[in-house]
Amino acid sequence: MTNTLYDALIAPHATNTNNFLICDDGSTITYAGFVRRVAQLANVLKDAGVQAGDRIVVQAPKTADTIALYGAAVQTGAVYLPLNTAYTQSELSYFIGDSGPRVIVCDAKDTAMMQAFDAKVLTLDMTGTGTLSLAANAASDQCATCPRGPDDLAALLYTSGTTGRSKGAMLSHKNLLSNAASLTDLWQITDQDRLIHALPIFHTHGLFVAMNTSLLAGAQVRFMAAFNQDSVIEELPKSTMLMGVPTFYTRLLDDPRMDKALCAKMRLFVSGSAPLLAETHTAFHDRTGHHILERYGMTETNMITSNPFDGARIAGTVGYPLPGTEVEITNAQTGEPLPSGEIGMIEVRGDNVFQGYWNMPEKTAEELRTTGFFMTGDLGIKSADGRVSIVGRQKDLIISGGYNIYPKEIEDVINDIDGVVESAVFGVPHPDFGESVLAAVILEKGADIAPETIAAHVEPLLARFKHPRKYILRDALPRNTMGKVQKNVLRDEFSS
Known part of the structure; x- marks a missing residue:
């Protein structure tokens, strides 16, 4: 090449x-x-x-x-x-x-x-x-x-x-x-593919993942100024691929026209830029017959891992390291690799890893090791066969009473409740414990679930120190343009 x-x-x-x-x-x-x-x-x-x-x-x-x-x-x-x-x-x-x-x-x-x-x-x-x-x-x-x-x-x-x-x-x-x-x-992209492109192009996903792969393969691109549900529905029977964020898929699932017949020609649905809920993954397969392919990357590294094209696409995981990319789960303090099954910092090395931060040599030295490994700031776990799952951001880790609390573990339990669309667990300052656990919860339209009901569901499933001290019912979670939940905004809002 x-x-x-x-x-x-x-x-x-x-x-x-x-x-x-x-x-x-x-x-x-x-x-x-x-x-x-x-x-x-x-x-x-x-x-x-x-x-x-x-x-x-x-x-x-x-x-x-x-x-x-x-x-x-x-x-x-x-x-x-x-x-x-x-x-x-x-x-x-x-x-x-x-x-x-x-x-x-x-x-x-x-x-x-x-x-x-x-x-x-x-x-x-x-x-x-x-x-x-x-x-x-x-x-x-x-x-x-x-x-x-x-x-x-x-x-x-x-x-x-x-x-x-x-x-x-x-x-x-x-x-x-x-x-x-x-x-x-x-992903076996060729000049026979037609991609529905409804992502913004000021971001890694829309510009480098979607456009660079299309150009390299010679694929057609149905180039949309923005995501429009009706336009995407109209294009699905003519296309073979869609690259999107989880919001695309939840909106499409809300449309009764979305079914197997509509997606008969499609061969690949990709999701990234924010975590895809397991319920969305399952519901999409039930409706369309397609397993959404979730992958993981970031600005500094482009894509790091991907669920397989051929093989099991397991909800809640982001798959295996891309060819030529090394992924280690390490002790965040020492940098020592951890065995499979243990939570630690995700570090990555390969030709995809950036050259450093513009005008910030100190930050570059802090996050890019002399060995070439980049400390992503994400916490993850690797299975015995090398499959990676994201637990959360290091900065979102909650330390309460000396215990490490991983928000995703609590979110998974809350999200399992019928009538819950999504949750975001975050920490706020606490005078005795250092941090206290709070949970913002989004309910389905028409659902009538009291915070006490959510607490009762969580109680037998998680250790006491992981229980949120308060459940906050909200209409929406704060998100950035790519759909990532902004927990810093929630922390600021509820820090008092």
């Missing part, structure tokens, strides 16, 4: 007349047309002064040109930095100040806000009338590719920053390409 993203994902399609992107308005872009559009955008970036290693900040709508812009950044040797479209100017000030971009690409409506920063501002919008798109229309569709090596940076992605400042994870061509190759092979 070639060493850079452009050489592997884009250049091979120069004469490929197959459809690549099928957009919401019915328009299609062939692979060859995409390669030409990438070159046009790359020429605009070069005209804006972009050179190898320069950062390009992108906070723009999800359009075909936004994907082509990613390719153009790679072709010019730049470092692509996508940002959540919900970030405010205050949040942007940190990301832009820290990364020092040469160019900022934004929605046209945000032009004035972005001009406050020291960078060239270009615009992209849903109508194709932004300054970047218009300049590209007039540019040559041939562009010399900047030579880059496998260890050169291709992207900079900032972590969600639930504790402290967000950190910019430096991702090389090798990091991204090795992961795309592993997943394409493992």
Whole structure:
């Protein structure tokens, strides 16, 4: 395989007349047309002064040109930095100040806000009338590719920053390409596939997992601006794959049209970015005949593990380490590997592991061992045959009266109660025990379950020190854009 993203994902399609992107308005872009559009955008970036290693900040709508812009950044040797479209100017000030971009690409409506920063501002919008798109229309569709090596940076992605400042994870061509190759092979993605893409593209899942594997395999992509239940239902009979977050699957299960006949052509449903409840896994199989394939990864490592394509996809586990990726469960303090069956820190080493944190050598040294192992901050357990299960985040570990309490163990018990949709267990300060256990619980519509009933269910199943001191009934749990529950928000809300 070639060493850079452009050489592997884009250049091979120069004469490929197959459809690549099928957009919401019915328009299609062939692979060859995409390669030409990438070159046009790359020429605009070069005209804006972009050179190898320069950062390009992108906070723009999800359009075909936004994907082509990613390719153009790679072709010019730049470092692509996508940002959540919900970030405010205050949040942007940190990301832009820290990364020092040469160019900022934004929605046209945000032009004035972005001009406050020291960078060239270009615009992209849903109508194709932004300054970047218009300049590209007039540019040559041939562009010399900047030579880059496998260890050169291709992207900079900032972590969600639930504790402290967000950190910019430096991702090389090798990091991204090795992961795309592993997943394409493992999930048997080919040019006969048609992927329903309804994820955001400012995140590892939507950009690198979904788009890089599609480009590597030459698959078709039904490119949706956002998740729309009716649109996904309409596309399922024509498609073979869906990559989503758990919310996609719970919403689809709420639709009576979702059945085996609708999914007859589908061969793979993938879930990630947040834990998939075992009940969702089971209910989806009962309705459609498909076992959702759950996998595990993070910004710094891309994907780490996956349930098998052929073989048992067990609810509540994230499967086995990807080929070429080493996963150890260790004592978080000493780094010593733990035997199977014991809970510890998940550490990972391989070509997928990032190069360190931008402008943060101290944080890099704290989390990236000299052996090459990265300390994920996730707590997990490995079975005797190597299958990994996530127990929770190290920062979500509750220590009460000297006992370690793992929230997921309690959540699993609560979630087993008929009428409970989901729960989130978290710790708050306690003057005697250090921390006290609380549980936020979401009930099904119409369910009438008192906190006392939940407590009575939990009591015989868990040791006394694990029992939540209070059950808080809520309509929803706070989540980030990828569907992860934000326990830090719950801790802040109930810390008093």
